[in-house]
Amino acid sequence: MQIFFDDRQCLHDPKRELHNGDWTDYFESASRARAIGSTVGKADAPGDFGEAPIASVHSPEYIQFLKTAMTRWREAGRSGDAIGYVWPVVRRRALQFGRIDADLGQYSMDASTPLTEGTWEAAYWNAQCAIAAANTVLSGDKSAFALCRPPGHHAGRDYLGGYCYLNNVAIAAQHALDNGRKRVAILDVDYHHGNGTQDIFWDRGDVLFASLHADPATDFPFYWGHADEQGEGAGAGSTMNYPLPRGTKIAGYQEALRKALERIEQFKPEMLLISFGADTFSQDPISHFELQAGDYSLIGSDIAALGLPSVIVMEGGYDLETLGQNTAEFLSAF
Amino acid sequence: MQIFFDDRQCLHDPKRELHNGDWTDYFESASRARAIGSTVGKADAPGDFGEAPIASVHSPEYIQFLKTAMTRWREAGRSGDAIGYVWPVVRRRALQFGRIDADLGQYSMDASTPLTEGTWEAAYWNAQCAIAAANTVLSGDKSAFALCRPPGHHAGRDYLGGYCYLNNVAIAAQHALDNGRKRVAILDVDYHHGNGTQDIFWDRGDVLFASLHADPATDFPFYWGHADEQGEGAGAGSTMNYPLPRGTKIAGYQEALRKALERIEQFKPEMLLISFGADTFSQDPISHFELQAGDYSLIGSDIAALGLPSVIVMEGGYDLETLGQNTAEFLSAF
Numbered sequence: 026m027q028i029f030f031d032d033r034q035c036l037h038d039p040k041r042e043l044h045n046g047d048w049t050d051y052f053e054s055a056s057r058a059r060a061i062g063s064t065v066g067k068a069d070a071p072g073d074f075g076e077a078p079i080a081s082v083h084s085p086e087y088i089q090f091l092k093t094a095m096t097r098w099r100e101a102g103r104s105g106d107a108i109g110y111v112w113p114v115v116r117r118r119a120l121q122f123g124r125i126d127a128d129l130g131q132y133s134m135d136a137s138t139p140l141t142e143g144t145w146e147a148a149y150w151n152a153q154c155a156i157a158a159a160n161t162v163l164s165g166d167k168s169a170f171a172l173c174r175p176p177g178h179h180a181g182r183d184y185l186g187g188y189c190y191l192n193n194v195a196i197a198a199q200h201a202l203d204n205g206r207k208r209v210a211i212l213d214v215d216y217h218h219g220n221g222t223q224d225i226f227w228d229r230g231d232v233l234f235a236s237l238h239a240d241p242a243t244d245f246p247f248y249w250g251h252a253d254e255q256g257e258g259a260g261a262g263s264t265m266n267y268p269l270p271r272g273t274k275i276a277g278y279q280e281a282l283r284k285a286l287e288r289i290e291q292f293k294p295e296m297l298l299i300s301f302g303a304d305t306f307s308q309d310p311i312s313h314f315e316l317q318a319g320d321y322s323l324i325g326s327d328i329a330a331l332g333l334p335s336v337i338v339m340e341g342g343y344d345l346e347t348l349g350q351n352t353a354e355f356l357s358a359f
Numbered sequence: 360m361q362i363f364f365d366d367r368q369c370l371h372d373p374k375r376e377l378h379n380g381d382w383t384d385y386f387e388s389a390s391r392a393r394a395i396g397s398t399v400g401k402a403d404a405p406g407d408f409g410e411a412p413i414a415s416v417h418s419p420e421y422i423q424f425l426k427t428a429m430t431r432w433r434e435a436g437r438s439g440d441a442i443g444y445v446w447p448v449v450r451r452r453a454l455q456f457g458r459i460d461a462d463l464g465q466y467s468m469d470a471s472t473p474l475t476e477g478t479w480e481a482a483y484w485n486a487q488c489a490i491a492a493a494n495t496v497l498s499g500d501k502s503a504f505a506l507c508r509p510p511g512h513h514a515g516r517d518y519l520g521g522y523c524y525l526n527n528v529a530i531a532a533q534h535a536l537d538n539g540r541k542r543v544a545i546l547d548v549d550y551h552h553g554n555g556t557q558d559i560f561w562d563r564g565d566v567l568f569a570s571l572h573a574d575p576a577t578d579f580p581f582y583w584g585h586a587d588e589q590g591e592g593a594g595a596g597s598t599m600n601y602p603l604p605r606g607t608k609i610a611g612y613q614e615a616l617r618k619a620l621e622r623i624e625q626f627k628p629e630m631l632l633i634s635f636g637a638d639t640f641s642q643d644p645i646s647h648f649e650l651q652a653g654d655y656s657l658i659g660s661d662i663a664a665l666g667l668p669s670v671i672v673m674e675g676g677y678d679l680e681t682l683g684q685n686t687a688e689f690l691s692a693f
């Protein structure tokens with residue numbers, strides 16, 4: 026299986042995040058990418074496919090914001106990483122501001138996802154990996170893996186959050202549709218709900234989004250991923266959420282997975298894109314499922330049994346000791 | 360003029376706020392209330408009118424949240440003040456959570472308005488002051504002043520923000536309507552847009568909301584208070600926003616004020632409620648207008664010339680040296 030990674034993805038390097046009312050070390054570190062890379066095998070640098078595939082998912086204003094935010098933050102006299110402090114919780118709409126703090130809230134959903142000097146470049150090459158993996162599968166390979174980091178599935182069309190800036194899996198899915206595929210499915214098996222991906226394809230009938238994740242009543246991102254969220258308009262019924270309780274073990278996980286896979290089969294997609302997170306692992310420091318070493322090959326096999334061309338995109342997973350091995354195990358099924 | 364204040368309002372005492380990407384001292388200190396109280400003259404403690412007038416503006420879930428948040432924060436093992444870290448920026452809806460962090464985001468709009476042990480009690484007595492002032496005017500007095508602190512105009516029906524927890528002026532306005540008045544007007548002359556008040560009465564035809572404030576393109580709360588926001592449904596045309604540029608002096612201020620007062624006269628309210636903030640002052644440490652000592656009597660006189668029974672509710676103002684004097688000057692016109 027071809028694997029894509031670019032060293033520039035490590036240029037994104039936040040110093041800290043807001044957590045439990047105070048600063049804490051940033052969990053989504055560049056070491057994650059190195060831990061995965063050193064285990065899953067040789068990676069290729071992606072080609073440069075430019076901004077167009079990114080702009081087919083994210084708004085031009087948001088892309089411009091990501092590119093310029095740090096310069097504006099510095100011009101405002103601020104040291105350290107950039108984060109917002111107020112958010113448009115009601116009647117959010119596209120507005121133009123003359124202040125970086127306003128844009129930080131307009132284009133984000135949390136105070137835990139800082140922008141740093143290298144964020145745009147890292148996110149850009151991250152997205153190129155996802156596009157390269159999609160191209161590989163579009164060209165006939167059975168599967169490909171985009172070693173994305175920072176992750177992407179919490180990022181919406183015009184907002185960052187949950188460690189995510191560009192929605193890599195959404196960019197890959199849209200790229201497949203823009204290159205001849207008529208229907209694609211996205212399966213999200215990260216511990217956390219892929220709210221950004223859901224939001225991007227919320228009213229779209231050509232993309233099925235199915236997500237298994239910790240119940241948002243207790244886990245981030247809280248406000249999305251509840252079972253009654255099923256899409257709207259042309260997308261009504263094309264969003265499927267399977268919230269699972271903390272403590273979920275492989276049996277409960279596979280039961281929900283079977284339902285999601287049945288729904289994907291019914292949808293008859295031409296390609297499957299998988300948001301893979303290893304933060305479902307029992308020892309993950311920020312998560313609360315009870316999957317064990319060995320379970321990832323079972324999950325991989327269940328999904329691979331669909332027999333669909335598959336693009337696997339890395340999302341979360343924060344236990345540096347096991348992250349590479351669990352990911353490699355999952356990939357081995359494809 | 361009768362003045363209402365209760366010492367318990369000082370029980371709210373946050374240690375710090377998130378500002379420019381890091382912690383800073385909390386500007387909205389209890390010293391503000393003491394600075395005003397020592398200058399404007401003797402204040403009376405309000406009666407206890409209970410929770411019903413509060414519940415006619417704020418949702419029961421939000422009130423319950425305010426009452427229990429700190430206990431839940433401590434139960435979650437957290438020290439320090441409580442603040443959220445993620446917000447429902449799209450498709451916000453009423454949801455039930457099993458985690459205090461989720462509720463903190465569900466019921467707030469920023470990361471700069473912490474909850475402390477004394478917040479609910481302070482906010483409660485704060486609201487009682489506003490109700491007492493409304494009752495005084497309902498009983499025939501020409502005017503009354505509620506020395507509210509913390510302020511209220513950024514708080515919505517079910518969210519806190521901008522140093523505000525209960526929307527004192529909205530509670531007083533609704534109380535007047537619930538006690539026989541058919542139409543009331545709220546004039547907001549704080550430096551910042553009263554987004555919470557606007558939101559509460561957004562679709563209401565019985566309350567005119569008019570606000571003069573710094574252009575939200577550059578100033579908090581950014582996402583609301585733009586000139587094109589005019590209400591909806593039965594409230595269409597009953598919201599009037601007059602954003603003004605940084606650097607505005609008394610001449611420009613009075614010109615916008617004249618327009619707002621004309622609109623209020625046309626509305627023919629039976630009572631006027633004023634959200635008064637002294638943060639329009641040139642020396643205010645967080646604001647950028649250029650009003651001077653002496654200007655507040657001009658503004659007060661312009662408003663008092665309407666001849667309407669007037670309830671004045673304190674909002675912002677952060678220059679402790681001049682806060683009392685500017686407020687006293689404003690009040691002297693009524």
Ligand SMILES: [Zn+2]
Nearest residue numbers: 215216217341
């Ligand atoms: Zn995750």
Ligand SMILES: [Zn+2]
Nearest residue numbers: 549550551675
């Ligand atoms: Zn203010």
